[in-house]
Amino acid sequence: MLRRYLLVNGISTAVLYGAILALAPVVPHVLMSARETLSSIAMESPALAPIVYRIVIVQGGGG
Template identity: 50%
Template sequence: MLRRYLITNGIMTALLYGAVWAFAPSVSGVVRSAGSTIEAFAMDNPLFAPMIHRMVLISDR
């Protein structure tokens, strides 16, 4: 009975980690998405646009 529990627990743990790994976004995709969201916000806001564009230009170098 203990062996069956350990096998089942091991398989379910591997499946759970595999599912999380498959559906988790990659870091570069998250960074790119956040950058495009900030840039879209900056285009609409005349007060923050120059400041955000300078930050993006400095961070791209």
């Protein structure tokens, strides 16, 4: 029973870490495209532009 638990736990941990490593290069591109989409939506809306640009500058300006 303990052997089965350790085997399943080891395999699931390896799969989880493999998935994280496989998705790691994708995450910055997804965040960049989301920021560009939000920026393009805010450019078209005079009411949303000041709100969104303040949030983006405060949150993403840590460079």
